[in-house]
Amino acid sequence: MVSVWKELRYLFKRFVLIANVLPALLGFIMAARYYNISFGNYWLDFMLLLAGSTLLVAGALTLNNWLEADVDKLMERTKQRPTVTGSISLRAILILGISLSLVGQLLLLFINIEVAILGFIGWYTYVVVYTVWTKRRVTWNTHIGSLSGAVTPMMGWAVVGSAFHAIPLTLFAIMFLWQMPHTYAIAIRKYDDYARSGLKMLPVVRGYQITIRRNVIYMALLLFIPLFLTGFSNLFYILISLLNLGWLAIGMAGFKAHSIKKWANLLFASSLIYLLAVYLLYIVFVP
Template identity: 70%
Template sequence: MLKVLTELKYLFKRFVIIANAAPAVLGFFIALRYHDAYFTDYWLDFILLVVGALMIVGGALTLNNWLEADVDRLMERTKNRPTVTGTIPMPIILLIGIVLSFVGEVLLWLINWEVALYGFIGWFTYVVVYTMWTKRRFTWNTHIGSISGAVTPMMGWAVIDSTFHVIPISIFIIMFLWQMPHTYAIAIRKQEDYTNSGLQMLPVVKGKRVTIRRNAIYIALLLFVPLMVRGYSSLFYILITILNVAWFIIALAGFKATNIKKWANILFASSLAYLLLMYTLYVVFA
């Protein structure tokens, strides 16, 4: 039993599945607080959201593993996945991915069509457009992958209200821009792996200096996102601006860094802290 759980941990990329499903939960609570709604009115929808999000994300990640088994065996960080070790037969992995994706989408549909739509957009962009069409061909594959991650908080908001609202749209933009520096930091830290795999990651194809410049641009754009948000207190704008400026300073430090990999480690850690603090501000001040 323990061995099976270990294999599933590698198959579902345990931290990745949580990191992708959690924004849906946070989006739900931001909407709940903003609209002064009661959790007791949405408890069933919340359960469907959590289970549905975990299943559809898990399905997408499983299909990603199935599709990338050939390159995963070339990278140190992915060599323990069951698609590489063969501990779970490939047809079973494909079946798991399809079933989880389908059931997850059905559960989201039971909430409402808008939640299901964002679930499908996230799944399709990650599995088809990102994994199948762009990741092996173009350096801008990261932008496609960022779309799939950016729609997850909109799933949570859509449980309560339509996402045609400035707050979920602003969170979508933040999530989209955030994922580029976050992913590029990983690509710099694991550049040897990506070089061996042949995947078209920006640091591998264009070099680290180009990646550092791109990081600075994307994080600089985050400075303007609070300008579109309405209805929050002045303290929210002050704190989120401080947060954006602090991360921008870390990005600028890359231009002077003598040890680029060490700087990438700092950028990666700060990206996680940034995301946690950003969501905290949105929830607290909603």
């Protein structure tokens, strides 16, 4: 069992799995606070969201591994995946990925159609548009991958109310813009891996300076997202503006960094702190 669990951790990319499911749960918590609903009335929907989103994301990640088995063997960071080691057959991985995806989608459908549609959009953009169509062809593949991750807080909100609301929509925009610097930081840190794999990551294809410039643009755009929110306290706007300015300063430091790899490590670590802080601010100050 220990061996099986170890293989599944690599197959499901456990940290990526958590990073995609957690925003959905936090989106639910925000909606519950905003609409002042009783958790007791929604506990079953919450459990369906937890199980459904976990299985759907795990299925998408499993299919991503199956589709990229040929390039994963070229990279140090992915050489322990079962698709590379052969500890689990590719056929079994394909069946597992499809099964997890179908069961996860079905569980989300039990909540409501909006949650299910948002879940499918995330799954489809990641597995088909990102992995199959763009990742090996164009540098803007990261934008497609960001779309799939950005719908997760909308899924959580849609359990309680329509996701076409300023709060989940601004979270969608924040997560979309946030994922570019976050992903490019990983691509810089693992530059040699991506260069060997042939995947069209921006730092490999266009170089560091263009990547840093793009990062600064995306991070600067984050400053304007809170302007689309109403009803929050002045303290919220002050704190989130300071947070955005602080992260932008880290992004701009890349232009004069003596070591691009060290700067990328800082950008990656700060991106995790930034996103956690954003969610905490939203939850604490939600009207």
